[in-house]
Amino acid sequence: MGVLVVPLLAVIFTVGLGFLAAWKGDFDEQDNKKLAKLTMKYALPLSIFVGVWSTPKSELTHYGPLAFWLSATIVVSYLIFYVVYRFAFKQKGPGAALYTLTVSNASVPFIGSALLPFLFNASISAVIIGLVALAENLTTVPATIALIDKEQTAGRKVLHTLENPLVFSPFLAFFLALTGVPIPPHTEVIFQILGKAASGIALFSIGITLFTKHMHVGRLVATTVFFRNLLVPTVLLLIMLSLSLPKELIRMVVLTMAIPTAAIPVTLAIRYHIQESEIASVQLTSTVISFFTLSLFIYFLGI
Numbered sequence: 001m002g003v004l005v006v007p008l009l010a011v012i013f014t015v016g017l018g019f020l021a022a023w024k025g026d027f028d029e030q031d032n033k034k035l036a037k038l039t040m041k042y043a044l045p046l047s048i049f050v051g052v053w054s055t056p057k058s059e060l061t062h063y064g065p066l067a068f069w070l071s072a073t074i075v076v077s078y079l080i081f082y083v084v085y086r087f088a089f090k091q092k093g094p095g096a097a098l099y100t101l102t103v104s105n106a107s108v109p110f111i112g113s114a115l116l117p118f119l120f121n122a123s124i125s126a127v128i129i130g131l132v133a134l135a136e137n138l139t140t141v142p143a144t145i146a147l148i149d150k151e152q153t154a155g156r157k158v159l160h161t162l163e164n165p166l167v168f169s170p171f172l173a174f175f176l177a178l179t180g181v182p183i184p185p186h187t188e189v190i191f192q193i194l195g196k197a198a199s200g201i202a203l204f205s206i207g208i209t210l211f212t213k214h215m216h217v218g219r220l221v222a223t224t225v226f227f228r229n230l231l232v233p234t235v236l237l238l239i240m241l242s243l244s245l246p247k248e249l250i251r252m253v254v255l256t257m258a259i260p261t262a263a264i265p266v267t268l269a270i271r272y273h274i275q276e277s278e279i280a281s282v283q284l285t286s287t288v289i290s291f292f293t294l295s296l297f298i299y300f301l302g303i
Contacts, residue, residue, distance in 0.1 A: 018207020213277030
């Protein structure tokens with residue numbers, strides 16, 4: 001359990017600092033919109049781009065089973081839960097897309113980068129983070145942006161989605177990595193000056209949102225946290241055990257998908273003004289509860 005303390009406390013502290021800053025009047029809702037734009041258009045795309053491009057081609061092609069299970073879990077859970085939220089919970093398209101994104105996408109680039117090296121070695125952790133970043137930003141993130149975008153025609157919606165930095169940056173980085181184009185010296189350092197701020201800004205913004213919009217832990221929020229923290233990794237574990245897959249593969253995939261929900265759904269909610277407080281409440285509650293749920297999976301898998 002000690003493995004989880006530092007990364008989870010860092011998340012809670014940063015969110016709490018944003019809440020305090022809003023309470024003191026240093027940041028308001030308009031400031032929060034600018035922070036969301038900074039994160040979505042500049043910091044996060046830079047972080048994703050350099051993280052994906054710096055992943056060696058050999059690692060991308062060698063870890064086929066790992067890539068398959070991580071990608072399949074993200075995509076299949078997105079497809080299933082979009083139907084659940086759209087029809088069972090009667091959410092409109094944009095709201096259903098954001099709730100679905102909170103279930104399918106884990107905070108692997110941030111919390112995972114602090115947690116996974118304690119569970120596995122550094123090289124495997126880097127591969128896992130790179131593969132999840134690829135899967136999420138090549139599939140579920142662009143799909144969500146397309147579903148919540150306000151453009152009228154399908155053609156303009158596709159074009160607008162492809163023009164989004166959160167969409168074209170991983171596509172370009174994926175192409176460069178697989179074609180073997182080496183990342184130039186010092187490029188990673190240059191890009192990460194702003195890129196490393198992405199997670200911190202996003203979490204700080206969540207705190208502002210929780211103050212300005214007020215936290216809601218109703219039935220839908222609680223159900224979403226249950227889906228993200230317990231249902232998805234448990235079903236995944238049972239499926240992989242039933243197929244008698246290698247134990248190390250099971251541990252890597254299940255523990256990665258047991259990480260709490262990512263911050264990007266909140267950033268999108270703020271940017272497009274869709275259920276900001278509810279989505280932020282899911283992110284914060286999922287993170288706090290993961291202290292117990294992740295410990296449960298770590299204990300069961302014998303880490």
